[in-house]
Amino acid sequence: MNEHLARTQSPMQADTIGFFGKLPTHGDFVSSALGLRLQGELDQWIRGGLIALESALENQWRQRFHATSAWRFVVGSGIWAPGAVAGVLLPSRDRVDRSFPLVIAAQLQKFSGQLRDLCEDDSWFIAAEALAETSEKPDFDMKRFIEGIKRLRLPFADIRPANRARLGTSEAAAPASLWWRINAGTRHGKGFRTMAAPTAEDFVKLVTLENDKAPPPPEAPATPAIAIVAEPAKPVTASQAHWTTDNSHASHPGTRLSLNADALLVSDRPSIFAVADGLGDGIGAIEAARIATQILAGIPEREALQALVQDVKSKLSHAHAILRAKGTSGEREPPVASIVVAVMAEGKLAILWAGDARCYLLRDSMMRLLTRDHIDIGLRRTLGRGLGLKEQFAAEMISDELQRGDRLLLASGPLSRSLTDRVIAEILIETPLEQAADALIQEALIANCRDNVSAIVIDAS
16 A cells, blocks of 8 residues: 655646655655656666666675665756656665665756756755655654655755866766765765666666765764763762763764864763864864863763862863963964863752853753853854853853753754754654754754754753
């Protein structure tokens, strides 16, 4: 039975975004908003491709298929639909483990430019990929998935000559389709083109071409967020054993950048968590965030909250001095970072921060913001306080008693600028801890978060 969702399109109607394929939560095909022609073309091509793939790889085809990372594509007008089609394709399966991709696609009825110009709308493809990848999560929700599809904007063409050169296609070339995927380390695209409608053999290429799904090597130019995990040093005391913390954390460069200038600290003993958000998008920003979290990681375990707070203040002042010293040569401005730190001990909580990194507390299904942004009022949004920013540094601090069931969120500034407090609260309330940080980042990408975005979600029990 085809579980077709109620949303259809007639030929030459307004541009739309829809999906087709299989989901682990459903027993058969799901589809929405693609129209009969495009859905039929996709179905025929994918079925033929899966047959060809099984013939080529024999018993290994299913394993290789599901190890494939997401592919991006653009298909010319008149090939699969009256207009051009742009989308992403991700390996998937249905509830009874039958393999078939999931495709999210946008139909651009009046597009008449060159296909390679559509390829450069990287933020749209990142958001579409993030949305497709939610189907792999154990807590996947179809309603939220459809709402995410509806919130996606349409892709647009970027016709800058410098962008054209990146795909390596000549001006004279007029491909029928372009297929590529993005290396997670370099953020560069690699793929192939077809001069006619994609064939079953082209589908096989999606699986047999070198796969970039493995993590990038350390020397890759893109810098992932750093998560420093402190190893347990000694058994907890009786007073500490009453309180435990669990967490999930995630970070992403955003839809505009390849470098990630956020750094995270995740430590169970002592219970210290931090998000450092480097100001800017250069090496100095990365350096500022790294220095802050690496210095905080050196704090030893202590039983008293006050002692831990004093250690954090001392380490932040040390990091600030190092960053300021890097700017004394006059060759460059000191590296700067916003930071928020959560410290827990003796059943108590302390939050220290400087800049626009935030801390939220979810308690009894009510979320409130514990921090306030240190922003100077003016024509441009500028930090009023931060590590390395001014001669003198002082973190702001609040404290509270922990209650059973408390959930904390530490986040870099772009998260709250991309998502409303209501959306953040809904995710924190409805999402299991293991998926909560990922869900927040994915939702921010769907909302076209252009800057580095990070989150640590902490449960106290």
